[in-house]
Amino acid sequence: MKTLVWVEHDNKTVKDATLAAVTxxxxxxxxxxxxxxxxxxxxxxxxxxxxxxxKVHLADDAAFEHALAENVAPLVVDLMGHHDxxxxxxxxxxxNIAPRVAALLDxxxxxxxxxxxxxxxxFTRPIYAGNAIATVTSSDPKLVITVRxxxxxxxxxxxxxxxxxxxxxxxDAGLSTFVSSEIAKSERPELTSAKIIVSGGRALKDAxxxxxxxxxxxxxxxxxxxxxxxxxxxxxxxxxxxxxxxxKIVAPEAxxxxxxxxxxxxxxxxxxxxxxxxxxxxxxxxxxxVADIGLVGDLFKIVPELTxxx
Amino acid sequence: xxxxxPVKRVIDYNVKPRVKADxxxxxxxxxxxxxxxxxxxxxxxxxxxxxxxxADEIIAVSVGPAKAQETLRTALAMGADRAIxxxxxxxxxxxxxxxxxxxxxxxxxxxxxxxxxxxxxxxxNQTGQMLAALMGRPQGTFANTVEIDGGSVIVKRExxxxxxxxxxTMPAIVTTDLRLNEPRYASLPNIMKAxxxxxxxxxxxxxxxxxAPRLTTTNVSEPPVRQAGEKVADVxxxxxxxxxxxxx
Numbered sequence: 001m002k003t004l005v006w007v008e009h010d011n012k013t014v015k016d017a018t019l020a021a022v023t024x025x026x027x028x029x030x031x032x033x034x035x036x037x038x039x040x041x042x043x044x045x046x047x048x049x050x051x052x053x054x055k056v057h058l059a060d061d062a063a064f065e066h067a068l069a070e071n072v073a074p075l076v077v078d079l080m081g082h083h084d085x086x087x088x089x090x091x092x093x094x095x096n097i098a099p100r101v102a103a104l105l106d107x108x109x110x111x112x113x114x115x116x117x118x119x120x121x122x123f124t125r126p127i128y129a130g131n132a133i134a135t136v137t138s139s140d141p142k143l144v145i146t147v148r149x150x151x152x153x154x155x156x157x158x159x160x161x162x163x164x165x166x167x168x169x170x171x172d173a174g175l176s177t178f179v180s181s182e183i184a185k186s187e188r189p190e191l192t193s194a195k196i197i198v199s200g201g202r203a204l205k206d207a208x209x210x211x212x213x214x215x216x217x218x219x220x221x222x223x224x225x226x227x228x229x230x231x232x233x234x235x236x237x238x239x240x241x242x243x244x245x246x247x248k249i250v251a252p253e254a255x256x257x258x259x260x261x262x263x264x265x266x267x268x269x270x271x272x273x274x275x276x277x278x279x280x281x282x283x284x285x286x287x288x289x290v291a292d293i294g295l296v297g298d299l300f301k302i303v304p305e306l307t308x309x310x
Numbered sequence: 311x312x313x314x315x316p317v318k319r320v321i322d323y324n325v326k327p328r329v330k331a332d333x334x335x336x337x338x339x340x341x342x343x344x345x346x347x348x349x350x351x352x353x354x355x356x357x358x359x360x361x362x363x364x365a366d367e368i369i370a371v372s373v374g375p376a377k378a379q380e381t382l383r384t385a386l387a388m389g390a391d392r393a394i395x396x397x398x399x400x401x402x403x404x405x406x407x408x409x410x411x412x413x414x415x416x417x418x419x420x421x422x423x424x425x426x427x428x429x430x431x432x433x434x435n436q437t438g439q440m441l442a443a444l445m446g447r448p449q450g451t452f453a454n455t456v457e458i459d460g461g462s463v464i465v466k467r468e469x470x471x472x473x474x475x476x477x478x479t480m481p482a483i484v485t486t487d488l489r490l491n492e493p494r495y496a497s498l499p500n501i502m503k504a505x506x507x508x509x510x511x512x513x514x515x516x517x518x519x520x521x522a523p524r525l526t527t528t529n530v531s532e533p534p535v536r537q538a539g540e541k542v543a544d545v546x547x548x549x550x551x552x553x554x555x556x557x558x
Contacts, residue, residue, distance in 0.1 A: 073443060111434045127433055136528070176476050181475070295542050
């Protein structure tokens with residue numbers, strides 16, 4: 001099978017989410033990549049070095065600068081003339097583009113796969129917020145798949161010797177325009193690739209307290225910062241901090257859940273973390289049912305002490 | 311301008327799904343069902359646009375079993391004007407739902423189609439994007455704010471790392487994220503009024519759509535259960551454990 005993997009990037013560098021998708025694609029067959037963007041030749045060169053990669057299709061055009069699905073989908077459909085599977089990381093970009101491609105190809109997308117099973121076109125994927133795992137087999141002639149990043153190892157970023165090949169632009173569809181973006185600039189590791197994450201819940205009281213309690217611990221551990229939906233809804237931190245069914249799905253080496261009770265929607269986003277550390281004043285909080293290390297007590301005393309002693 | 315709002319009947323947000331012992335699926339017998347929460351947000355947003363004088367009619371649509379009429383009545387009680395049920399007891403995948411919705415949109419000619427970004431049962435996150443593709447129209451997915459501006463709709467989208475604003479030429483498809491709004495509760499008088507609103511029942515065949523599934527689900531299982539570890543007595547014990555694990 002010949003696969004085409006969507007390379008997630010910012011027109012400068014390849015984003016980590018791509019690497020898990022490459023690993024998933026490798027289980028299906030030959031791995032080709034698509035770098036669609038504007039002034040993104042350096043991304044294609046970098047992508048060509050990813051281990052196991054064959055051809056890198058480079059579509060460099062102003063119409064692709066912001067990866068608008070309306071412009072990108074026709075390009076992918078063209079390339080799918082000689083590929084058997086289109087594979088995207090299950091990022092907001094991938095989730096935006098892949099179904100548009102699938103519908104144009106008249107195939108049913110398989111969302112958020114956790115594994116590639118033996119036999120042709122069979123995969124597992126989470127349903128009901130990860131409360132159940134479905135095994136599904138496609139009967140479509142071509143596959144369109146999004147890949148859950150935490151379920152696959154990341155491909156090595158070196159050792160590959162792909163060849164970059166320019167492809168003609170399919171142009172601007174004239175349906176949508178990019179207006180602006182507000183991307184939080186942070187020195188912190190991104191949530192979906194951080195080795196350690198420190199997350200806070202509603203118990204943090206307000207935005208100021210969240211900053212005072214959570215951030216020093218995160219700084220000490222060089223950790224990404226996350227939050228429960230309750231903390232985001234209460235305005236302690238921006239939306240993109242949210243870990244959970246409808247937020248980010250993470251699986252770091254260590255996940256600190258601080259003042260988070262552990263609603264199923266939150267657990268759906270972090271229960272595959274290697275080690276879960278919970279600090280909560282309620283000893284019956286569901287978070288303790290999944291935590292490897294739990295400490296019952298007042299987080300306002302415990303967290304500063306922990307920060308100091310680490 | 312008309313707004314079309316597709317809604318899905320799903321297991322209630324607060325119910326913990328139970329996997330059937332024979333691996334055939336999730337047990338939905340005697341389980342509370344409700345409108346998919348993201349679709350509720352879509353209905354609310356459509357109503358707000360109408361209240362702002364920028365839409366004339368809101369049409370709620372559902373593809374599903376006869377009981378999905380209840381879901382449509384909820385949308386009508388919230389403020390939708392009329393409803394269409396495309397009745398089927400089969401599992402209809404997002405691609406086929408999108409095809410049915412396209413056929414309805416071809417008849418109704420809405421300026422905006424507003425739907426939830428994903429249903430909380432199959433978690434596919436596909437229908438809106440697929441519908442946009444089939445109609446050849448723009449898509450504003452994961453909307454955080456929606457603003458009608460003449461013949462365009464400006465959508466601020468929740469993306470990894472922050473927010474992105476796009477401008478779409480209408481007719482356009484918008485899918486809602488959690489923080490777009492807080493849906494209203496239907497008042498008792500409105501629930502009564504909703505019972506008299508028009509609700510047409512159709513079938514997928516009326517639209518010439520083949521709903522045969524493309525994916526076969528061979529097994530549904532419980533996810534691996536994570537075992538609880540141990541509680542430690544104090545911070546020193548926690549630090550020692552973290553060090554032993556190489557985390558600190």
